[in-house]
Amino acid sequence: MSPNSPAAFSHASFHGHLGIARADITPPVGIYSRNWGAAEHDTASTIHRPLTLTALTLAATANGEPLVLLDADLGWWKTPHTFQQFFTRLLDALELKPHQLLFALSHTHAGPPLMEPDETLPGSELLKTWMEQLFEASVHVVREALRTAFPGTLDWQTGRCGLATMRDFPEPNTDSDRMVCGFNPDAKADDTLHVGRITDTDANLRATLVNYACHPTTLAWDNTAISPDYIGAMRDTMQQTTHVPALFLLGACGDLAPRYQYVGDTEVADRHGRQLAFAALATLEDMEPPGTELTYTGTVESGAPLAVWQHTKRVGSDALKAVTHEVSVPIKNWPTADELERERLACTDRALEERLRRKRDIRQGIGDGSTFALPIYAWRVGDAVIVGCCGEAYSYLQQELRTRFPQHTVICMNLLNGSIGYLPPADLYDVDVYPVWQTPFDRGSLELTLETMTQAIQHVLSD
Template structure:
């Protein structure tokens, strides 16, 4: 039974916080061919700016960088960029997470493509990217001051299931017969000690695949308009973190119409603003403070100061995963002999990159990063897990907001599909090197790692 004095807590993080941003818009002419059907290879301009936004949390800081970018196609490129950032910051492996938005309308992040049209600009862009990330992170660390993050959740219907079967063939497209997709938006309001907003964290799972081969501009896809809307209202930078979206995407996608991407972004932006509007004042929670007699007895919930949540911790681990029996590149070339040559070369290029650095034995070590941010938790991994990853982890850690990040600190070409996706022959299942059961093992390991962080320190 609820009694007078009962509290409705707002999950929070109390620590020094700093936020900084750099512009990382790719140069016009850079290679941006991310779709097989594209009959062009160089970008012709930019739809919206690309940004690298850094958040530093804690006295011995954890650094989170949200990056507009496609996906790392080679292990060595990602390691080189993150290694350079770590070197410039002097930060431990477990305390840095660089998360890509996964826009499919960005520059190709692959130095091996330097010999292709537009590829000559890639090495310089990767160098500039490392410097920009490090610069933003350094500023965030140096300007960090006492503050806190209040956490909440909203709902957005942008993401939908993209597991479509037509005449016995598994396609990647909106499936109107599927059950509802996970629509959770985790939102963090970052405020200074005086209550002023200094940033907003947005964690949502939906492939940025609105814009496809018809569009010749680099674009952050829906993330750009979402960011513009929320930043105009709050006056502070947004960090967008891509969730576990392996099978989630907008209903309408694969278009060249920029306004469709912007409409998608505004839909997510309004969901974020709605969640923010319902938060109480920074550092407070709701208290059942009294009863007022009116025509009815009225229970009065009012804002009251909340106890701080100051524990900051980080861990890194890895899960050993079994591999599928992979066909040779010659086998793949023969099996794809009848498809469009441009699409065939795109698929073969991805297969080559997969075998260069990620696979070096009969199993792979799939890394996980786990953070505790006061009441909130974060888990990040490379690759593209299906949404069962985030729903499973959040279910295991019910009571704590959990940020779940795909495409962080590693190559983004490795799917972790459900066992059902393997049975239906989904693209994500035949493309991945990982054997069935991998998603369940990673989910269990992530939940265990987060539980250990919770057990290691009191609120």
């Protein structure tokens, strides 16, 4: 055996105290749920699958400072102000510091927007009650997860899934250079899938986690049902097999979406969810037994010299560290929020009016300055790192971070602690493409974010 050859194979692992709790946060039928400019309806008429909220708590010891991750089947916050109010209340109620709490969105496009009630919108009167119920559910699940925490291990394994495809597509049969949002058969998508396995000290499976980058845009303007999109069937399929909760952690999917999407048929979303679930279950089955690593124990001379690998005991790392960094990203020279509102009120096109409404809300949230202090969150969880921000980064971000930290499992996430705009690569700013003209962030913002995330990961990995 070469002295540089590995003597053991093990999963990225964390050993400590973990808690899991879940609540149903499905809103009532009739609530305002318009998420598509092309939609002809404003309110939900039925429920496809329930929306859930799941808390995962992590602590190095039974009495150690916890880190709390909330996995919510929700789309996006209409304004940074709405999120900040919600987040501040949650921190106060739970007596947590900002670095201890990550509120993650699955980014379904078939749920109610996270917004303040607006009496001009049908079904908006139901939002106030539902948003308060969401807050109460968030407090409850965190407290329950902390109360029922147990000593255990979180292991990670990497797999592949072909659900996601590149969604920046040069518009065919035109003389323009416009890119439209849809399947690009000539581009290769990042198919990386990370699966987490939580077990207790008796090696019983207690929960699974799925980190994957793919826009939940199966269901679109023709859909009138409340739905978690593909995440619902993914979660249910996994839970039917494992009999434990499954959490979903959305990856850097700014340029990734299903090949077939924008439909009203919920069975298509379910099919997509089963595809991801089967890939995740296969990855789960590929893992070494809990609490072990595969160790080279010697060579047996037979018809061939046979390398013998056996499972030996391994205790995961108890390292747990959280930091928050900020990166100053450039802001485009947009009109003010008041100017955008006047433009919206004068607009008679339904789809364009919705675009202006969203642009106004973003402008109100980021202010009228030329830069924005974008928060970056990084957690070290044993041998793995969870990193993300409130933007919708392109998949280049997660691919580059994994290249820079090959010895660690890097769980990259979009839409953490808020939601503002896309983070496309600098060269796309020369192209007519939706994520570029939607985002308030100017050229170079993704690259600045990448460097700050790199620094944040180095920070949490340092002693």
